[in-house]
Amino acid sequence: MSKKLIPSTIIPEELYVERNADVQLRQIIRDMGRPGYILVARQMGKTNLLINSKRKLEGVNDIFAYIDLSNKFETDRECFRNIIDTILDVNYEKLESISEKIYSNREKRKTVAHREHVSELRLILSEITGKLIINLDEIDSLTAAEYSDKIFAQVRSVYFERVNYSEFERLSYILSGVAEPSDIIKDKSISPFNIGQKILLGDFSLEEFHSLLVKTDLSLSDEVIDRIFYWASGNPRLSWEICSKVEDIIIENAKVDCETIDNIVSILYTTNFNRPPVDHIRTLIQSDTELREAVLSIYYQRIDDLSDKVKSRLYLAGILSSDYESGDIKIKNRIIEESLDMSWLLEISKQNTLSIVKAEEFFLNGDYIKASEIYVNIVDNPEFSSADQLNSSYKLGVCYSKLGENQKAINCMENNLFNKVGFRDIHIEQLYILGLSYLKQKNYEKSEEYFNQIIKEKPNDFYFIALVNRASTLGKIDLPKHREEIIEINKEVVKQSIDDNIVAPEAICSAYYNLGTLNESLDDKKISFNYYLNAYESATNSYKLKPLINALSLDYGKFNSIWSKILNVLSSGDIVFDSGIEPYGMETTLNETAGLINIAIELDKIDDLIEFLENVKSYCLKEKNNFSTVLLEIAIHLLNSNRRKASKFILTFISELDRIYISPNDFFLSNKYLLFIDRENLKAGDSYFKGFQNYTDSIDRIDVLLFEIKIMNLLHGGDVGTAVKYCDLIINLEGLYSLDIKVQLxxxxxxxMRCLQKGEDKLEQAQELNLIIDKVKKEDLHLSHINEQTFESIKNEVIATIVSETPINQVIRKGKQYGRNELVKVQFKDESVLTKKYKYIQEDIKKGNCTIIN
Structure with a gap:
């Protein structure tokens, strides 16, 4: 037996085992739609995936170019030229005639770098009739360069250039590395790189692992095969190295059993931890607190604590398998699990100090996200005392409550209540958070139970606000039945606030506000208006806006006086629209703010509204660049409630903001919704269609509708070629991989299908569409904007197209002779059927105008 599993960067073709990623990559290259983006940890066979695609798919007229971006260049021009030079050097025989022209043009023409690159790509494409696939590898290395944004922006913009240069339909990119697409472009004021079709390079399945053994002629017992898979779980590098050692043992005619495999694993990976990928993973874990805490969360079975971004980072670090997106969150194999031993992780955590002091600092400053990240690790860390863990659980519950994560708040508080004896204030605060969390979850009976416990413990700091909230729960349970009791509770709170000063402003304000809403439901608007003003007067600045909005909605005649109060409240700086904390109670929601804006639009108070928006921008944001995001959410609230005039105003306002106040994504979305409202807005349409591939992760009904209108307008104008390009633009965004997408599209x-000329292409499109239609059920139509009647019309048109485009081959029956006066039935090309004597239609039959069908 000769050795086959030798250390090698490039796997020989005869030993290469294909995975699902190979299928995905082939599909992307064949479709030539959005670029492929191979998102993968190191040592997973990414380079061999690219090489295999080149072997399998590169035709004689194609060019598959591999560019290593880890090479450093001073400028974007140097980087662009390196890409072109590599293509020219490796494909000199194909491109000899244009090489000199490209080099000469660089000397003669002094164009900007990205335009020079476009020109050179076009020249290369003019020399070949096939595809140009550019593989950009190690893209995470390029992100360190100052000019990296320009390179990736150029890759993205090629897809817009297809409208102008049809040859770019034969150009596509395959990018690969360990950087998330959202992290590629660093400057958040320009378009993000989010057009790649993600390819997750997974481990071998057991079947694929068996295929590797067959290719290498390794004959092993089932027990040994299972033991290798037990340790490596199909990791390509680990499996290759273990099998290579097994191969050595077999060549020496020694016995191989499960103990042999365990020894190999121990020697290679779990003793010194100095071989890839284990060494790299441990280094990452030591230096990265977020990754380390994420692994601990997996061990503690706190999977819900892991954000999607953290899961992706764990995958890119080589810790999770490619199944992580489907919810399979576990350490990807036992070798890596052994190398990330719990005691080692805790020791590092101790060295890096999970600081309670730091958590308290974040907590007191209102940074509940960062505080919770520390508290969550202290709660289950045995290095901390039970007292520290209990206190951290309490603080963690407060954080979750502030962040609107109600079930997590309940879980923290309900099982870790402080003893009422000795810790009464904390105990009551925990009861309040539990009551509030259940109220938000609409579990009113449970909510009332906790508020009643607080009320029974009178006096305490939460007594009056618990009274008000108990009244709210009664209203949710049965308002008509409890109306009088609810009114009495709120009046009692108001009375207490007048008699003494022990009632918290939030409770007084809420009581007045509740009385306002209760009287409003009785259609007593004057009394309600006064209650709302009382709520405003008694509230702290952060709660003043909500009652003012309600008061104005009852009496437009008081616009000027109320509006000036609103502007004063905003200028106080106590209203924050981008706090990241869920508004509740007397805090103003963006939906309520949308209602306020609509009132100003209805009253044509444009100057006042602009002053309002300027105050929001100046005083009500933690980050200035969140301004467009806040306004966009308001505009969507207005649109969803069919207040289109106000929505159009806000969307137009967003689209005209200075760049420092608007993100590229918000600019795109504002134009999208603006075009939806105003189909004649050419400027919005231009911005939407230009930005579609950059800023659309998944299509929705509005996208489909806007593309429909655009495509139909092009067809009516006779521009069929461009209409097809727009069809492909939206189809290729996600690809037709699922029935849901097919139904939407x-x-x-x-x-x-209508765009295509008669012939094979039209017939093929109709047949593919018919296959989709056959799988669609009536209950699936909710995914699209079409109804059953429209669906039936589409179905009939597709069937008619198939019939009309299918060539009818006449069957000639040998020996059959028709008499001149014999009646025959024939079908003409227009599908009409006629029965006549043979002598009258003999010439039509000979010319192929009709076919005998009986």
């Missing part, structure tokens, strides 16, 4: 697929 039914009308676009139909329009593409």
């Amino acid at each position: 039914l009308t676009i697929l139909l329009l593409k």
